[in-house]
Amino acid sequence: MSDYDFSSERPKPSHFQQRQDELNIHDAWSSWNGYKFAEYFYDVEFEYFCVRNTCGTYDICPMQKYHITGADAEKMLDRMVTRDVTKIRTNRASYVVWCNDEGRLIDDGTIFKLGDDHFILNCGSPCSAWLDKSAFGFHDITIDDKTDDVAAMALQGPTSCAVLKSMGLENIESAKPFSINFFDFQNARLMVSRTGFTGDLGYELWIDHNLAIPLWDAVYKAGHDLGIHPYGDQATNMLRLEAGFIMPGYEFNEALKTVHFEHDQTPFELNLGWLVDFKKPHFNGRRALFDEKKRGPRYTLTKLDIEGNKPAEGSFLYSNKRCTEEIGYVTSGMWSPAAKANIALAMIETKYLEGEIWSEIYYEKELRQYSKVARCTIKHEPFWSPARTRATPAADF
Amino acid sequence: MKRYDAIIIGAGHNGLTNAAYLAKAGLDVLVVEKNDYIGGAAVSRELHEGWTYSNCSYVCSLMRQAIHRDLDLSRHGLILVPYLGSVNYDDVGNTLIAYNSEEAAYLELKRHSKHDADSMFRFQADLTRYARLIRKTLLRTPPDPTSFRRRDIHELLFLAKQFWSLGEKEIYEYVRFFTLSAVDFLEDYFENELIKQSKASSGIIGTALGVYSPGSSYILLHHVMGDVDGSIGAWGLARGGMGAISKAIASAFQSFGGEIRTNAGVEQILVEGNKVVGVALENGDEIRARVVVSNLDAKRTFTQIMDEKDLPPGIYDKAKNFKIRGSSGKVNIALSALPKFSNVPDNAYVNRGGLELTGSLETMERAYDCWKRGRFSDDPYVEGVIPSAWDPTVAPPGKHWMSNFIQYCPAELADGPWTEEKRNLFGQTVVDKIARYCPGFKDLIVHMEVRTPHEIEEEIGLTEGNIFQGELTIDQLFFNRPFPGYAQYRMPLKHMYMCGSSTHPGGGVSSACGANAAREILIDLKRPNSVPVDDFYDE
Amino acid sequence: MTQYDTVIIGAGHNALVCANYLAQKKQKVLVLEASSAAGGLASSYEFHPGFRTSVAHTVSHFSRKIYRDLELQKHGLTAMANPLPCVALNRQGNHVVLDGDTVSGVTEKDRVSYANYSKLTERFANLLAPFWLKTVPAIGNNSLHELLSFAQLGVKMRMLGKDDMREFLRIVSLPTHDLMDEYFDHPLLKALLCWNGLIGSKQAPRSPNNSVMLMLYRMSEGMSGLHEIPNGGTSRLIDALCSSAKSQGIEIRTNSSVRRIVVDQQKEGLRATGVQVDNGELISAQNIVSSADPKTTFLTLLGAENLEIEFTNRIRRIRSEGLVAKLHLALNGLPQFTGLDQSDGQLLISPDMATIESAFDESKYGQCPTDPVMEIVIPSMRDPSLAPSGQHVLSAHVMYVPYKMKSQWDQTAIDTFIDKLINKIELYAPTIREQIVASELLTPIDLEQRFRTSGGHWHHGEFALDQLFMMRPTYGAAQYQTPLRGLYLCGAGSHPGGDITGVPGHNAAHEILS
Structure with missing residues (x-):
């Protein structure tokens, strides 16, 4: 028989792998864009509370980082995304989404503007092919995928600013949300953006991959007395749900990877209409989105507070307690430890938003399967949105 | 009686x-x-x-x-049993491994082209969509479009409905896909030559078309629309x-x-x-x-x-x-040991998967040109599989056999009928090609069966040895x-x-x-x- | 400043047809032409002192409806159906000649087969003919009126009868090679008949799916695919269209190259409002109609920033690399072809389908064919004004000369290739070499530069099923309208496609007016 050596299929180590290996005591790994990636390190709940109570770090090396430069960079990005890129000021970040011609969401991400002809697009899934397509017809433009060259970590939680201060990042507390600042770190440039995916005070740190381990060590040294701990994918998923952030594979299916007709979503369906700017110059999907805005989206992503405490993940939603009329489905659901509420994001047919919403929840008790029907209440604010997230100067804890 | x-x-x-x-x-x-x-x-x-x-x-x-x-x-x-991955070789020995896991496959593609690694997701989604539609017709009797019988009309409507459910844009893309050449279709997605050839080869297997012939993209789909346990495009061994x-x-x-x-x-x-x-x-x-x-x-x-x-x-x-054109040959080789191929990080994907000696798009197309002129190419496209690497019943312990499918091999040669000598020459061409990527391969050969369309027709009665009838x-x-x-x-x-x-x-x-x-x-x-x-x- | 209803970019024959129809409905029309004369590929020019020629040397299916509607006869265009015999040349003089309905030089069996074959293809050509003169509706369009168009095709197909309908569904995607093999024995006859399905396209006899369709397309005006030269030459057609235009008050501005299409951002989206010509002048109009090829129109004149991303890339991926070169020879006398009494005809040098296939094979790898195949016409026989008295012009379409060559074109390469072509012609017309006064070869690259067609492609885009009907040039712009309000297409890149038919111009005018 053959050798069963599949070793070349091993996920690629992250730039922080050395340190993360030591901390991931359960060896709970999955992968993201080919990188080895922690599901959790010690305990999901514990990691979640670190971020809400002290601070945590999250490996974002596998996130795609495209440097887009040249005189046409702004024009090209402005035509690609739905938001007005010309309004982003230098050294500021902006949350954006981009759509295909039919106005259906391809992905979301952040644009960092570093100069009039220098932008960075960060996103969760590889986007090279779409960027190349988008750049076709523009002349002075270079797209450089720096994903593998840059090490990046998110530092999130109420003590995150204090950690950075203790690292010696001068004046970091006055950095405003979505601002980008630069610091010297071991004679290299450390980029710090006040951005994140947890709905809490937090930063993202970007550095040349050769300095990944020194950066890690410096952050952990500074955070030693401030409750720092790494958190993994599962805690992230809890944190972002409380903050009401969408996630591919849950709230939306990337349009270019969608097999079934209209199993992808539009920004309006995802309640991201505020990101679509019809006053700016032409952008991709405008025609379709303009029509949809006039018509109103078929579905609307809605935040739900569901009675009881059984997570409604994967539930169908109905317009009545007898469950005779299906009106939508839950995309993500969990018990929120912060809000002490049974929360969910759900896609609901827009025309039913005014009426009653009932969720059919399946759950298990010691192998026995149960189901129940629970009343859902629509929430208009995120389940977690403390003032500290937005406050400038940022507090120490 | x-x-x-x-x-x-x-x-x-x-x-x-x-x-x-x-x-x-x-x-x-x-x-x-x-x-x-x-x-x-x-x-x-x-x-x-x-x-x-x-x-x-x-x-x-x-x-x-x-x-x-x-x-x-x-x-x-x-x-x-589904087999795992495959290894594709180009003319100069560069490899592309089709890994089983999506993440590893992505990294491997990225090694060749970031653009293409990303495009692969869209390619898979599109191919899945096309395959799903065709697969619905496999176990159905085709309707007669000229008939007014209820059943035919019912079937036509069924098809129309399936087609309609693709949505307008995808209907166009589908029609387009159906008539294109494999290369034209692939160029919508990929820019890397090795990645393109690794996909294009499915467009010619068993057929008298080249990778540039319109219509070969359907053949490509015909080869990937099957599945093993629901994973579209997977191949299995019995x-x-x-x-x-x-x-x-x-x-x-x-x-x-x-x-x-x-x-x-x-x-x-x-x-x-x-x-x-x-x-x-x-x-x-x-x-x-x-x-x-x-x-x-x-x-x-x-x-x-x-x-x-x-x-x-x-x-x-x-x-x-x-039209039932003989265009493929087969060389089955008994081996005294597992061959070791060059330039692969581990041999598992050759041994437990397929070996694709595509060379380049031009190599494949030139092999087709040879076929058109009634010759077999001295640099053919070879697809190899080593079933014995996982099936203990087909070779003695420690010994192996390799199945090689060759595109193209004409049913009739321009210089007269097939002879024993020509057949051996054809077999030798294939062995030489494999040995280019596997030094020492020739020393492992215990027995070899060379089948041109002529033998396939003689033995199992497929006209011209056409594998699709x-x-x-x-x-x-x-x-x-x-x-x-x-x-x-x-x-x-x-x-x-x-x-x-x-x-x-x-x-x-x-x-x-x-x-x-x-x-x-x-x-x-x-x-x-x-x-x-x-x-x-x-x- | 004059306010126009419509500005048309380019003055090729489709643009002129479109302009004429619009003017008939009292529109004020301006036609802008970059070169010094109207006519595009059908215009004639002097390639050697005293010798003139045009790239398009014959007409095979110019729409009779347009001929009538625009009263072109009154404007000097006569004899629209005087087909040239089509001769497949043989070195020994045993030619196969197709003249009208009769074929000579073949066996009785082939003659009978040809009768059956031409009846069948004629029926199919008639079936399709009405659809060339129609806008093909978008699939997603649910307007009953437009769906009726599809229904009509369905009904017409059923009226063919079961056997014909089945045969149609089979042969429409058949490679010409197989269709010919099914019917005929004579290699010259097969080569001759498949020629019409191949010329101008990137396909060879063995390529499936497209060539039979192109053959049927070229049969659509009742000439069974045969070609003709209007009295006074092909450029007479352009003269007639221009004369008609003039009489209707259409303004044609030559030497007036359009730099860009001007767009305006409105609440509902972008709208084309005018054009800017090279001297900087802005001309605004209600409608902008482009007869330029789709790539030029969208990518150069409009710019990607005004279009959707996937749409832009669909335009980019349009296959439009020309594969035909043009050879012009100025001759001091009438060439003598072995065994041919008179050389008035469409003369093919393509001994059999395998030779055509081989020539195509080399082009796939960016090489010129070693054994080229071509179609020769002596236009000066029909239009003596093209050459000094007693002298002649030989015009040849040389197939399978790639746009992208492995080694670049330079003067040596061109001279070598011309020499090769003359050698080839010499085999059939032994004295030709002595008769040559001057020669000119236009490669697809020359055609691209001189006539501003992307890739130097006659049809502005490969004639293939994926680029036909509601997908020509691509969905989203196949109904002559474009994603931009106020911008229309009327060139060969639109349904039904290339050749000198006038039909895209006719259909576009219809859409603009409705």
Whole structure:
């Protein structure tokens, strides 16, 4: 028989792998864009509370980082995304989404503007092919995928600013949300953006991959007395749900990877209409989105507070307690430890938003399967949105 | 003498499937086979002591799961195991590994092109969408677009509905895809030569088209629309060789009371008036039956075992014009040890997957140009698989065998008929090509079987050795297969049917042709249907 | 400043047809032409002192409806159906000649087969003919009126009868090679008949799916695919269209190259409001109609930033690399072809389908064919004004000369290739070499530069099923309208496609007016 050596299929180590290996005591790994990636390190709940109570770090090396430069960079990005890129000021970040011609969401991400002809697009899934397509017809433009060259970590939680201060990042507390600042770190440039995916005070740190381990060590040294701990994918998923952030594979299916007709979503369906700017110059999907805005989206992503405490993940939603009329489905659901509420994001047919919403929840008790029907209440604010997230100067804890 | 309800000519997998369904419906069925073994092109043969070759078809993905389940083939000994990945070599030895896991596959593609690694996701989604639509038609009888019968109109509407559900944009893309060349289609997604060739090769296997010929993108889909346990595009190997598939179906057939007679080549289909009444065997026996089903290809059926004068006008010409072009060869090699290929981080993906020696798009196209001129290329496209790397039943312990499929190999050479010498030269060409990527390969060879279209035709009766029993071009697909007006398995004479790959949905070890034909026969005989109505396509 | 209803970019024959129809409905039309004369590929020019020629040397299916509607006869265009015999040349003089309905030089069996074949293809050509003169509706369009168009095709197909309908569905995607093999024995006849399905496209006899369709297309105006030269030459057609235009008050501005299409951002989206010509002048109009090829129109004149991303890339991926070169020879006398009494005709040098296939094979790898195949016409026989008295012009379409060559074109390469072509012609017309006064070869690259067609492609885009009907040039712009309000297409890149038919211009005018 053959050798069963599949070793070349091993996920690629992250730039922080050395340190993360030591901390991931359960060896709970999955992968993201080919990188080895922690599901959790010690305990999901514990990691979640670190971020809400002290601070945590999250490996974002596998996130795609495209440097887009040249005189046409702004024009090209402005035509690609739905938001007005010309309004982003230098050294500021902006949350954006981009759509295909039919106005259906391809992905979301952040644009960092570093100069009039220098932008960075960060996103969760590889986007090279779409960027190349988008750049076709523009002349002075270079797209450089720096994903593998840059090490990046998110530092999130109420003590995150204090950690950075203790690292010696001068004046970091006055950095405003979505601002980008630069610091010297071991004679290299450390980029710090006040951005994140947890709905809490937090930063993202970007550095040349050769300095990944020194950066890690410096952050952990500074955070030693401030409750720092790494958190993994599962805690992230809890944190972002409380903050009401969408996630591919849950709230939306990337349009270019969608097999079934209209199993992808539009920004309006995802309640991201505020990101679509019809006053700016032409952008991709405008025609379709303009029509949809006039018509109103078929579905609307809605935040739900569901009675009881059984997570409604994967539930169908109905317009009545007898469950005779299906009106939508839950995309993500969990018990929120912060809000002490049974929360969910759900896609609901827009025309039913005014009426009653009932969720059919399946759950298990010691192998026995149960189901129940629970009343859902629509929430208009995120389940977690403390003032500290937005406050400038940022507090120490 | 005994009169059967049905005689099936040819014990290939479709013939046996057809027979099994007829027998399952309670008919008295006989399968006659000219060889002393059954299986047709789905066959395992011990040609060198201790080694069992799947010497015709060698991998399987289109086998309809509904049939597998319905005929309980696993109880009859069939197990299909998906194989893992494959390694693609270009002319200068660069490799591209198609890893099993999505993440590893992504990194490997990214090594060659970031753009293409990203595009692969869209490619997979699009191909899945196309495959899903076609797969819905596999276990259905094609409607006759010229007919006003309720069933035909109903089927046409079904198709229209499926088509419509793609959404406007995808309908256009689908039509586009269907008519394009493999390369034109792939260039929408990929820029890297090695990645393009690794995909394009599926567009030419078994066909007399090149990677640049319009229509080859459908062939590409035909090769990736199959699945193993719901993962579209996966290929599997049958434990015990491809003959295990035929054996399992035969066993199911026999469990329903069916009868198989080997060494029973058919000389002639017996016709009385406009009715078929039975067959005359080569040994002179005449056997009568209510219906006769030919599992032979359309050309052979009408031009070899039937008389032109027995046929309605025009049919003979249609059969003559039926495109069934020999374009592939096969070299089966027994090896004293597992070969070690160069320039791969580990050998697992060669050994437990496929080996793709594509070279370049130009290399493949030039091989096609050679075929057009009646020559075999000295630099052909070779697809190799080493089944013994995971199947302990096909070679002695520690020993192996390698199946090599070669595109292209002409059925007729420009410089005269195939001879032993030319055949050996062809085999040598293939071995030389493999040895370019596997130093020491030649020292491992214990036994070698070289099959050109000539041998394939001689032994298993596929005209010109065409593996699909007829080209898979639009003019011979769906309601045009084998001929327009005869796509519903009924042939121009009463009580005569066809059930081979010459009929919809065509080649590939799918059993769908045989099953579909059985459904039609049972309708005509006013028997309850025993054939699965639909496949499972919402996996 | 004059306010125009419509500005048309380019003055090729389709643009002129479109302009004429619009003017008939009292529109004020301006036609802008970059070069010094109207006519595009059909215009004639002097390639050697005293010798003139045009790239398009014959007409095979110019729409008779347009001929009538625009009263072109009144404007000097006569004899629209005087087909040239089509001669497949043989070195020994045993030519196969197709003249009208009769074929000579072949066996009785082939003659009978040809009768059957031409009846069948004629029926199919008639079936399709009405659809060339129609806008093909978008699939997603549910307007009953437009769906009727599809229904009509369906009904017409059924009216063919079962056998014909089945045969149609089969042969429409058949490679010409197989169709010819099914009918005929004579290699010259097969080569001759498949020629019409191949010329101008990137396909060879063995390529499936497209060539039979192109053949049927070229049969659409009742000439069974045969070609003709209007009295006075092909450029007479352009003269007639221009004369008609003039009489209707259409303004044609030559030497007036359009730099860009001007767009305006409105609430509903972008709208084309005018054009800017090279001297900077802005001209605004209600409608902008482009007869330029789709790539030029969208990518150069409009710019990607005004279009959707996937749409832009669909335009980019349009296959529009020309594969035909043009050879012009100035001759001091009438060439003598072995065994041919008079050389008035469409003369093919393509001994059999395998030779055509081989020539195509080399082009796939960016090489010129070693054994070229071509179609020769002596236009000066029909239009003596093209050459000094007693002298002649030989015009040849040389197939399978790639746009992208492995080694670049330079003067040496061109001279070598011209020499090769003359050698080839010499085999059939032994004295030709002595008769040559001057020669000119236009490669696809020359055609691209001189006539501003992307890729130097006659049809502005490969004639293939994926680029036909509601997908020509691509969905989203196949109904002559474009994603931009106020911008229309009327060139060969739109349905039904290239050749001198006038039909895209006719259909576009219809859409603009409705």
